[in-house]
Amino acid sequence: MRQIIILGRGGQGAQTAGNLLAQAFYAEGLQVQTFATYGGARRGTPVTSSLRVDDKPIRARCNIENATAMLCFDESLLDKNFLRNAARGSLILVNSHQPSEAFSGLGDYQIKAVDGKAIARQNGMGKVVNSALLGAFVRLIQEPNINTMCQVVEQTAPVKQAQNVAACRMAFDLLQQQL
Amino acid sequence: MTTNNDGTLLSGNHAVAWGVKLARPDVAPLYPITPQTPILEKIIELQDKGLMTVELLTPESEHSAMAAAIAASLTGARVFSATSSQGLLLMHELLHYAAGARAPIVLFNVNRTPASPWGFWPDQLDSLAQRDTGWIQLYSETPQESLDTTIMAFAIAEAANIPVMVNHDAFYVSHAVEAVRIPDQQWVDQFLPPLQLEHKLDTQTGRSFGAPIDQAAWNRSRREMCDAMTKVESLVSQTGQRWGALCGRNYGPLEHYRTAQADVLIVTMGSMCGTVREAVDEMRQQGQSVGLIKVRLFRPLPGAALREALVGVSTVLVLDRNYSPGMGGILHQELKSALFGMEKAPQIHGLLAGVGGVNVAAEHIQRWVSQYAQAEACVDSIWVE
Known part of the structure; x- marks a missing residue:
């Protein structure tokens, strides 16, 4: 079973990202369970979205303590407390303008940094980073297919569908070049 | 909504709202509270899209929402409400009233820690603390079960003339998005015909409910509740089997x-x-x-x-x-x-x-x-x- 945690601050779209990623896996025929937890629906407070993906129905209803992959919307949240729930060697994507090497001291993980904000801005998305981060993340974990991901983004984006899809694909391509 | 052969991706709370839509309630007094609010939001959305027709009331508190639910129910309307934690605790006084008045209301509660300290976490104390109010209580494990149980709860409440509280845990069920099968409206209509209350408030007859009574009559009201409660277990079994025969998912006590x-x-x-x-x-x-x-x-x-x-x-x-x-x-x-x-x-x-x-x-x-x-x-x- 794949176990994924997405962490962001309220208003950044981490919960939406978890739902979109779940929809893309589901569209590819896999079973999913995603749930968000937050300490109050306020902008700026940490929000966690958890996602389980499997080829059979998912029954466990508890927190993920051994994530196989993580997506962090805000580098200020990427600390030991967050990483405690990551399995050794897990794949972690962090939204940061710093190079990936800046995070190599955090432990035995494969951490990749991507500048989601810059990609969002280049594609006319302002500060909305979730479509860009999803593009990079599906490249890092190598599933679901980027076309499926872009389709979900296009179908669900309330506005700026083309810009969202462009940001998603650009981030995917950028990481593709780095890996 | 993403749909494939396994069903539609829905959160537990949205699954409840779909259950409500299918059960065709007449009145729904609702007040928002984390983590229940997505139930209210989805009902409003379904109403806005013309997929359901319910008289939505949004009073100033959960206490008023339950008061409205009781009054509406006693006129013979099918009534739904939803809440969580502090909201349920604020309703407490009227939970006793609803059960005593034998109003077959369905209330969905999202189990969340009661304050103090303040928290939003899954814990069943809020509803368990209502166990002496005279409501039937059911607990659900999954979004699918929450949808199905919402519909079954109306059948149980209306057969027993006892209000039913259905509960699911905050976040692990309320906010868990997974594949849920939305039953056909036709099946639900067959399963749950329109409510016909034997005794109801009616301006033509001029009857009232809840007038002061003597000790013996109050005592008798509890003996009658006691009799009604003894029949609930088999009613829940039969209702679960009847539901299972329609859609293949069986439920028991x-x-x-x-x-x-x-x-x-x-x-x-x-x-x-x-x-x-x-x-x-x-x-x-x-x-x-x-x-x-x-x-x-x-x-x-x-x-x-x-x-x-x-x-x-x-x-x-x-x-x-x-x-x-x-x-x-x-x-x-x-x-x-x-x-x-x-x-x-x-x-x-x-x-x-x-x-x-x-x-x-x-x-x-x-x-x-x-x-x-x-x-x-x-x-x-x-x-x-």
Whole structure:
């Protein structure tokens, strides 16, 4: 079973990202369970979205303590407390303008940094980073297919569908070049 | 909405809203509260899209929402409301009133820690603290079960003339998005015909409800509730079977999971049941004879069925996601009481697991089974990590 945690601050779209990623896996025929937890629906407070993906129905209803992959919307949240729930060697994507090497001291993980904000801005998305981060993340974990991901983004984006899809694909391509 | 052959991706709360839509209530007084609000939002959205027609009332508090629900219900309307934690506690006075007035309201409660301290975490104390109000209480494990139970709850409430409270855990069910099958409206219409109340408020007849009465009449009202409550367990079974015949998903007051020849049984309610299933499968694989009894119907507690389920079992572990200060786990207390006088009763360990929403993973459950399977039980509930 794949176990994924997405962490962001309220208003950044981490919960939406978890739902979109779940929809893309589901569209590819896999079973999913995603749930968000937050300490109050306020902008700026940490929000966690958890996602389980499997080829059979998912029954466990508890927190993920051994994530196989993580997506962090805000580098200020990427600390030991967050990483405690990551399995050794897990794949972690962090939204940061710093190079990936800046995070190599955090432990035995494969951490990749991507500048989601810059990609969002280049594609006319302002500060909305979730479509860009999803593009990079599906490249890092190598599933679901980027076309499926872009389709979900296009179908669900309330506005700026083309810009969202462009940001998603650009981030995917950028990481593709780095890996 | 993403849909494939396995169903539509819905959160537990949105699944409830779909259940409400299919049950065609006439009136829904609602007040928002985290983590219930998505139920209210989805109902408003379905109404806005023209998919349902319900008289939505948005009063200034949960107390007023329940007051409106009672009045509407007594006119013969089918009534739904939803709340959580502080909201349910604010309704408390009127929960007694609704049950005493025999108003067949369906209330969906999202189980969340009551303040103080302030929190938003899964914990069943909010609804368990209402166990003496006279409402039927059902607990759901999954979004699918929450949808199905919402519909069944109307059938149960309207057959028994007792209000029904359906509960699911905050976040683990309320916000869990997964594949849910939305039943056909035709099936639901066949299952749940329009409500025809025998006694109702009507300006033509000039009858009233709830007038002051003498001691003997009040006493009789409780004896009548007592009679009605004794019929609920079989009503829940029949309703679950009738639902199962329509859509293939059967539900009863209890669910047995891998209980055949079990030495150790875990008894719990709500979302933890899913994690227990994982733990049971793992332990069975290792040769341990462990099973799960899921309690769906908590009030009235199906005591006879529980006694029968525990015959020949050496150890029972009750997992309580609630804590009654000065007493312990509420399901633990209820189960001990249900087994009163049982010959060769099993050792019952009450474990305070997941109180305040702390994580309960399958590994924790396996560890508790090995820790307590051979131990002598004590009367008090035990805090476990």
